[in-house]
Structures are given as structure tokens and as C-alpha cells.
Amino acid sequence: MTPQSNAIEVRALNKFYGEFHALKSIGFQVEQGERVVICGPSGSGKSTLIRCLNRLEIHQSGFVSVQGIELGDDLRNLDAVRREAGMVFQHFNLFPHITVLQNCSLPQTLSRGTKRNDAETKAREMLSRVHILDQADKFPGQLSGGQQQRVAIARALCMEPKIMLFDEPTSALDPEMIREVLETMIDLATGGMTMVVVTHEMGFAREVADRVVYMEAGEIVESAPPATFFKTQKDQRTKRFLSRILS
Amino acid sequence: MAIGETNVPLTALPLKPKQPWMKLFFGDVFSSFLTILSILIVISLLPGLNWALFNATWPGGTPEACRDGGACWAFVGAKSRLILFGLYPPEHQWRATLVIVLIIAMVLASLSPRMWGNKLIMLWGAGIALMLILMGGGLLGLDTVPTSKWGGLPVVLMLAVLSLGMGFPIAVLLALGRRGSLPVARAVCTFIIELVRGLPLVGLLFVAAILLPLFLPPDWTIDKLGRTLAALTIFSSAYLAEVVRGGLQGLDKGQGEAAQALGIPYWKVIWHIILPQAIQNVIPPLTNTAIVMVKNTSLVLIVGIFDMLSAARSAATDPTWPAPSTEGYLFVALIYFAICVSISIYARHLENGVRARSHS
Numbered sequence: 141m142t143p144q145s146n147a148i149e150v151r152a153l154n155k156f157y158g159e160f161h162a163l164k165s166i167g168f169q170v171e172q173g174e175r176v177v178i179c180g181p182s183g184s185g186k187s188t189l190i191r192c193l194n195r196l197e198i199h200q201s202g203f204v205s206v207q208g209i210e211l212g213d214d215l216r217n218l219d220a221v222r223r224e225a226g227m228v229f230q231h232f233n234l235f236p237h238i239t240v241l242q243n244c245s246l247p248q249t250l251s252r253g254t255k256r257n258d259a260e261t262k263a264r265e266m267l268s269r270v271h272i273l274d275q276a277d278k279f280p281g282q283l284s285g286g287q288q289q290r291v292a293i294a295r296a297l298c299m300e301p302k303i304m305l306f307d308e309p310t311s312a313l314d315p316e317m318i319r320e321v322l323e324t325m326i327d328l329a330t331g332g333m334t335m336v337v338v339t340h341e342m343g344f345a346r347e348v349a350d351r352v353v354y355m356e357a358g359e360i361v362e363s364a365p366p367a368t369f370f371k372t373q374k375d376q377r378t379k380r381f382l383s384r385i386l387s
Numbered sequence: 388m389a390i391g392e393t394n395v396p397l398t399a400l401p402l403k404p405k406q407p408w409m410k411l412f413f414g415d416v417f418s419s420f421l422t423i424l425s426i427l428i429v430i431s432l433l434p435g436l437n438w439a440l441f442n443a444t445w446p447g448g449t450p451e452a453c454r455d456g457g458a459c460w461a462f463v464g465a466k467s468r469l470i471l472f473g474l475y476p477p478e479h480q481w482r483a484t485l486v487i488v489l490i491i492a493m494v495l496a497s498l499s500p501r502m503w504g505n506k507l508i509m510l511w512g513a514g515i516a517l518m519l520i521l522m523g524g525g526l527l528g529l530d531t532v533p534t535s536k537w538g539g540l541p542v543v544l545m546l547a548v549l550s551l552g553m554g555f556p557i558a559v560l561l562a563l564g565r566r567g568s569l570p571v572a573r574a575v576c577t578f579i580i581e582l583v584r585g586l587p588l589v590g591l592l593f594v595a596a597i598l599l600p601l602f603l604p605p606d607w608t609i610d611k612l613g614r615t616l617a618a619l620t621i622f623s624s625a626y627l628a629e630v631v632r633g634g635l636q637g638l639d640k641g642q643g644e645a646a647q648a649l650g651i652p653y654w655k656v657i658w659h660i661i662l663p664q665a666i667q668n669v670i671p672p673l674t675n676t677a678i679v680m681v682k683n684t685s686l687v688l689i690v691g692i693f694d695m696l697s698a699a700r701s702a703a704t705d706p707t708w709p710a711p712s713t714e715g716y717l718f719v720a721l722i723y724f725a726i727c728v729s730i731s732i733y734a735r736h737l738e739n740g741v742r743a744r745s746h747s
Contacts, residue, residue: 196644222650233645237663237744247649250659279744292645299649 145208147172147303147334148193153202155188155358162188163199164358170303175335177345177366180355181381186338189355190305193336194225207302223251226296230308232288234280234295240267241276244295251299259298266294270324286317290324297328304328306337340385346370354378450708459708463718466702470718473538473693479530482521486541489518490548498733500740511552518545534612538693540722542612546694547681547726550619551627554680557620558627559662565628566635576628583625588683591618596690615687623680630672634665667741674734678727685723695719 148170155163178186191197204211207224244263248254267273270290310318329348352369354362362378373379412422442457446464453459475483493514525531564576595618646656688697699715
């Protein structure tokens with residue numbers, strides 16, 4: 141529980157969906173300020189792993205701690221962890237019934253009791269950080285996919301997280317919109333944010349990541365800095381995967 | 388404007404205002420058929436119009452004038468006090484009138500979605516308390532009027548608004564319980580919903596108004612109007628629960644996950660994120676239930692509540708007037724119609740608001 145501990149510490153994590161063994165005794169650490177990209181074929185457990193980090197999925201056994209707080213059945217810990225770790229989803233999941241500004245301000249009010257004015261000031265600050273302040277009074281349905289995903293990033297940032305979790309943030313976007321979201325993420329990385337990103341964007345991994353993790357069939361197969369990862373793969377499965385998506 | 392322009396598909400004809408009228412009404416076999424049918428319907432209604440308008444005796448007329456055979460609106464005029472206020476003491480009638488005004492004002496104040504929030508709930512709490520004081524008296528120097536003397540439109544409005552208003556939170560709990568992960572809560576909620584939906588409202592009203600007092604200890608005297616309201620509330624909550632459940636089911640589970648991931652506590656997620664969207668998705672069936680519940684209030688006459696329908700029936704027994712029950716019932720029907728149509732119009736307006744926000 142020391143402040144110097146890893147941002148994320150996962151040991152012997154097991155997750156089952158019924159009979160299906162989704163995560164097989166995973167060990168996984170992220171240091172403070174580290175940027176980790178997780179890749180792997182679909183069904184490899186990478187989304188499940190990232191969702192276990194804020195308990196959107198409940199693991200059956202093993203140890204998960206985020207910012208030194210252990211994730212278990214204690215609900216107070218859970219709320220604390222969720223305040224430390226912001227999450228961005230594949231399908232944005234903005235709240236369609238309120239404006240973009242309210243999407244960013246309401247969660248602050250509901251989750252921490254921030255005063256409305258302060259929450260809106262913060263929301264505007266974060267919206268301008270992702271260059272979308274001019275859309276603040278529109279509803280999410282009136283924005284393009286790329287814009288919506290940037291709002292989702294701003295919404296998560298409003299909670300002042302120490303860690304940002306990205307679950308395939310560009311997979312649901314049209315190609316011409318992927319760039320704007322990646323650029324926002326690169327900005328964030330340059331600012332020193334601890335990030336765990338599940339993605340197939342190998343360009344992003346090369347440019348930004350400190351470490352790339354390859355998962356397959358519920359196991360971490362390989363974990364290396366991008367320079368090594370893309371040059372020499374220790375495992376045949378990683379080699380096969382890379383040759384398929386980089387060709 | 389030549390009639391010879393025939394390249395337009397036939398199905399588009401009735402929608403084109405620029406078409407010559409002959410083509411509009413007799414363009415093909417089907418529209419000719421509809422035109423002729425409509426004309427026949429209008430003709431068949433003419434005697435009715437004659438009765439209702441041209442031969443009618445208007446308010447202010449005497450019972451004698453009514454014997455000519457036209458509609459006797461004079462009767463409705465003379466009995467409107469009885470139909471609208473039932474047996475409520477005439478000298479305190481201003482209080483019942485004020486209650487009607489208060490309910491309408493509060494409903495109007497609640498129309499705009501911008502008003503929705505905790506303040507509105509408190510306003511309704513205060514408004515309902517004020518209504519009960521106005522109707523019942525016994526406080527603030529107002530004379531006591533027992534609920535057995537309450538009747539007519541204020542009672543109908545109060546039953547409709549309160550049974551829907553109190554039924555809704557119960558409905559939300561039932562719907563959440565039925566969809567939840569706790570097996571016991573799920574079974575209990577499902578059982579309650581199916582049980583109530585399986586019972587006719589008339590039966591439920593009988594149980595509440597007549598059977599229930601027999602089973603309760605004699606010193607437990609819950610007011611009959613209160614018991615009737617409870618029956619209506621239970622009934623509306625079961626139906627609303629299924630409507631709300633439909634709304635919840637149509638919601639993407641990512642909404643709840645995103646809210647949870649932001650650290651928002653469960654009940655706030657439900658209240659601020661999930662429910663507003665779920666309700667937006669089910670405005671048409673919700674309108675349906677609201678209208679049905681308004682009309683259901685007319686059934687309380689069978690347990691002896693003096694609502695508008697009972698009042699119209701008892702007004703018709705006055706021997707000075709020549710058998711005018713039709714006019715009385717039509718008057719009551721008109722009031723119900725006005726309320727229900729207003730609900731429909733409002734619901735459509737709400738839906739347009741939702742649509743305007745969802746897509747550019």
C-alpha cells in the first residue's frame with residue numbers, strides 16, 4: 141500500500157465465463173506513468189483483462205490492485221478505484237439524453253458531489269483540451285463518432301484519474317476519424333498519464349507505448365518494449381499475429 | 388394543371404395537394420370508394436347533428452322546452468354543479484374548484500422536461516398536501532368535509548394523478564427487481580406484477596373497498612377513498628412496471644457500465660442515467676397506460692365513490708327533467724375525452740423533443 145507501488149498490480153488472475161476459462165492465471169504490472177498497449181486476436185481476453193481492472197468484470201480468483209487499492213468485495217474500495225481509473229469504451233457510451241457539457245459535468249456532481257458551476261468549469265477545460273469545446277451544447281447523437289470518442293475521453297478526464305483505460309477506442313470508428321482520437325491519446329500520453337490501451341493500432345503502439353503486451357487464449361504470450369516487440373518475437377504465436385495484421 | 392399528367396404513382400396521389408380535386412377524390416377505385424363511404428357516413432350522422440345542435444335546448448332553457456325532442460343541454464347546465472362536484476357542500480365549492488385549478492396548474496408546471504427534478508417532486512408533495520387540506524378541511528379554519536362527501540371532477544383528477552404518481556416509483560422498483568440479479572427479489576416482483584395484471588380492476592376495487600375492511604381489525608378504519616386509491620395505485624404500478632421494464636430492456640448495457648466506471652453510485656446511475664433514457668424509449672406505451680388509468684377512474688362508481696359518472700347517473704333520476712341521461716353521460720364523456728386527448732398531444736410533443744435531440 142505504499143504510494144510508490146505499481147499503478148496496476150495483477151497476480152494469478154483467473155476469470156471464467158461459465159465453463160470458458162477467459163483469463164488463465166494472468167500476472168500483469170503497470171508502473172506509474174507507464175503506457176502499455178495490449179493487443180491480440182479477438183477472444184484472447186484482452187478486453188476482459190482491462191475490464192477486470194475496474195471491476196466491470198468480476199474475477200473468480202487472484203489479486204488485482206489499482207493505485208495500491210485492492211479490488212475485492214469491498215464496495216468502498218471499488219468506488220475509490222473507479223475514481224482513480226478512467227475508462228474509454230469502444231462504443232463511446234456517452235449519455236445520449238444530456239448535452240456534451242452535461243456528459244462531462246454530471247458525473248462529477250453525482251460521483252463526488254462537485255458543485256455544478258465547478259463541474260462545468262472543469263468540463264469546459266477538459267473539452268477544450270480535446271479540442272471540442274465548440275460542440276459543448278450539442279447532444280451526443282449530433283456528433284460524429286470521432287468527436288463522440290473525444291468527448292468520452294474528456295468525460296473520463298474530468299474525474300482527474302491517475303490511470304486511463306482504453307478498451308479498443310478506435311475500433312468502432314470510420315478510418316478518417318481514427319487519427320483525431322489517436323492524436324488526443326498521444327497528447328495524453330505526452331502529458332505523463334498512466335495508460336493501458338487495448339488496440340489494434342500498431343502505429344500508436346510503436347509511437348507511444350513503453351511496452352506492448354500480446355495476449356492469446358487468455359494468456360499473456362509476450363511483453364516487451366515496442367522496439368524489441370516489433371523486431372524479434374520470442375513466440376511463434378506473436379510472430380504469426382503480427383505478420384497477419386501488419387501485412 | 389392538366390388532368391393528363393399521369394406519371395405520378397397512384398399511391399402518392401392523396402399526399403399531393405396540387406392534384407386537381409377530382410383526381411384526389413376519384414383518382415382510382417379505392418379512393419372513389421372511400422369518398423363515397425365518407426359521404427354516406429356524413430349523411431348518416433346528420434340526424435344526430437340535428438339532435439345535438441339544431442333542435443337542442445341550450446343551457447338556460449326550461450325542462451318544458453326539452454320535451455320537443457332535441458338534446459337537452461339545459462339539463463347539463465342545470466346539473467353541472469352536481470356532475471362536477473358531486474355531493475360536495477355548495478358553500479365550500481370554491482375549495483373543490485381551487486383543487487381542480489391547483490391540479491391543472493401543477494400538471495402544466497410539470498410539462499416541460501426542463502422542470503423535472505427534485506424540486507418538482509417537492510412541489511408535488513406540497514401541492515398534494517394543500518389539495519388534501521383544501522378538500523378535507525379541518526385545518527386553517529376550514530370546515531371539515533368528510534371524504535364521503537367528496538366527488539366529481541376533483542376526485543377523478545386526484546385519483547388519476549395520485550394513482551399514476553404513486554404507482555410510478557413502485558413500478559420502477561418492481562421493474563428493477565424483476566430485471567435484477569437477486570433471485571428472491573426477482574421472483575417476488577414477477578409474482579406481484581403477474582398477480583395484479585391477472586386480476587380485473589373491478590375485482591381489485593371490490594377487494595379494497597368492500598372485502599378488506601372485513602378482514603381488518605374493527606378499529607382499523609382506513610378511509611374508503613384511500614382504499615380505492617390504493618387499489619388504483621397497485622393496478623397502475625403493475626402495468627407501469629412492465630412498460631418501464633420494456634424501456635430498461637431496450638437500453639444498451641454500455642450506458643450503465645460507463646456510469647459505473649465513472650464511479651457513480653448505483654441509485655444515482657439508475658435515477659440520472661438509466662431511467663431518463665428508459666422512459667424516453669417508452670413514451671408511447673406510457674401514454675397508453677396513463678390514458679387507460681384516467682379512464683379507469685370511472686370504474687370507482689361501482690364501489691360507491693361519487694365520481695362524475697355516478698353524479699351524472701343520479702342527476703338523471705331527477706323527475707323534473709325528461710329522461711336526459713344521454714346528455715349527462717355525453718358531458719362526462721367530453722371531459723374524459725378532453726383530458727385523454729391532452730395527454731396524447733403532450734406525449735407527441737415530448738417524443739418530438741426526444742427525436743430532435745437524437746440525430747442531427
